[in-house]
Amino acid sequence: MLTLYFAPGSSSMAPHIALHEVGAAFEPRPMSFARAEMREPWFLALNPAGKVPVLAIDGRPLSEVAAILYYLARRFPEAGLLPAGDIEAEAKVVSWMSFLASTVHPSRGKGPEAAKAAYALADRRLGAATWAVGRYSIADIHLFRLFWRYSGAAKPARGSFPNLEAHYARMMERPAVIRTCAAEAAVGYELPA
């Protein structure tokens, strides 16, 4: 049994998309920023950091976007979300997700210039490639969610990050992304600006 603790539009959007990509049955458990549910003792027992996402696997909590994406990709290999049998390509997926979690995600909290520099770096790193690492993978899901949030909040001028914008458009065509956006919008966004 899989349960996803998520807050619409937040970091948990990435594992939410991945769950739809792999087609796994799961229980969605919406969490509210407004009611500070992530600070409640029962949730802190699942993740002492007080953050979504958490994926409960038969009741055992797994936190951190990259770890949950990795778990889903490995548990459901038929979905092809990790390059199979290619150690170097798999390591590149880890490289992207480490970069996204350690450099890109925290950049918004460091001010607009830091965020712009981090997304410019991500844009250069992606370059003209269709997907982050050869073919579609969990790295693309992680990248997409961060740029979705940044572009929605900071509203950079069109053409500021041409490679990320093209990647975003490709992602928005995927049924798993469309389903996730619809499901999260139906719950309702409570995101700070």
Ligand SMILES: N[C@@H](CCC(=O)N[C@@H](CS)C(=O)NCC(=O)O)C(=O)O
């Ligand atoms: N490093 C974590 C970051 C998760 C994170 O920052 N979650 C935020 C939402 S985007 C959160 O739950 N914040 C709770 C709060 O601010 O109360 C990951 O990759 O999962």
